[in-house]
Amino acid sequence: MYTKSVKWLTLGDILAEDIIFNNEVIIKRDTPLKIMQILLIQNLGLQWVKVKTSPFLTTVNRATNISHIQQYFFDFIIHNNQNNRYYYLFENEEEILSVAKFFDELLKNETIVNLLSATNKWDFYSLRHSIDTFILGSLWMKRVNVDYRKEDCVGFLLHDIGKIKVPREILWKNGKLTDEELHIIMKHPEDGANILKNLGFSNVICEMANYHHVRLNNTGYPKPYPKNLHIMVCATMIVDVFSALTQERPYREAISFKDALDLLMKDRESYAQFLIESFYKFISRCLKKQK
Ligand SMILES: [Fe+2]
Ligand SMILES: [Fe+2]
Structure with a gap:
């Protein structure tokens, strides 16, 4: 029997004691843990x-029938579950499994793997934000009645790929950016779209990178922007902000789901109306679980 930090639990770990909460057995001993139980x-x-x-065998995959990529995905969720975000976002085990399988399918594409490992090497915060934006975006699209192509969800994952061209001292700068630094950082959408275009990604995916900082009340960038933005581009604008606000960065703390949602709603003129309303419902449902 070993004592293990909850932070480092992994799929298939077997409980040696009952988990008891408020005098009630929540999970029985001898249970091989599933992802939702860990959350x-x-x-x-x-x-x-x-x-x-x-506790030293965390990398050994004891659960059956899951690939290394799915194992990575589950470990990502467990290790980056700040403020229990994934416990609130996912409704059940099946929902997590289906996003994990989708992530696994996408990562069969070597180009995507290379882009994600470049992001990881350059700036872990960007990788974490990219995977989180993908989780939020693909979950939201799946739950609402929106006509979209599943494969375009790659755009959620790669929307910030242009950040690999931004020097780290600018990405991580604590304090006001100079005009020159702002100019450099504001190029990441265009740089990202060019990288993706050269690698043969679809127009929609390139546009999700190019226009994710556009605001429909003209307060974002780049300017000018096309009149008719694809629904996936408009969705990326919203999930991107929500993910960024609710995860910490080297220069600031994370804010709560509720505060981030309030901020988004205050600024609702910036986004497509039906999408911001739909996102409000999506996150409000998670907040109900929080009470
Ligand atoms: Fe960005
Ligand atoms: Fe982003």
């Missing part, structure tokens, strides 16, 4: 649990 344990605020597996 539940994190949400209960426990720090340590007793498991039958060695």
Whole structure:
């Protein structure tokens, strides 16, 4: 029997003791943990649990039938679950499994893997934000009644790829950016779109990179922007802001789902009306679970 930090639990870890909360057995001993159960344990605020597996064997995939990429995805969720975000976002085990399988399918494309590992090497915050934007975006699109092509969700994952061209001291700068630094950072959408275009990604995916900082009340960039923006571009604008606000960056703390949603709604003129309303409902449903 080993004591393991809840932060480092992994799929298939076997509980050596019952998980008890408010005198109630929540998960029985001998249970091989599923992803939603791990998120539940994190949400209960426990720090340590007793498991039958060695804490040093976290990389060994004890669960059956999942690929290394899915294992990476699950570990990503467990390790980056700030403020229990994924516990609130996902409704059940099946929903997490379906996003994990989708991520696995996408990462069969070597170009996507290379772009993500370049992002990881350059700036882990950008990688974390990219995967989070993908999770939020693909979950939201799946739940609402919007006509979209599933494969365009790659755009959520790669919308910030142009940041690999921005020097780290600018990306991580704590304090006001100079005009020159602002100019450099504001080029990342266009740089990203060019990278994606040269690699043969679809127009929609390139536009998700190019126009994710556009605001429909003309307060964003680049300017001018096309009159008719694709629905996936308008969706990226919203998920991008929500993800960025609710995760910490080297220069600021994360804010709560509720505060981020309030900020988005205050600025609703910036976004496509039916999408911002739909996103409001999507996140409000998660907030209900929080109470
Ligand atoms: Fe961006
Ligand atoms: Fe972004």
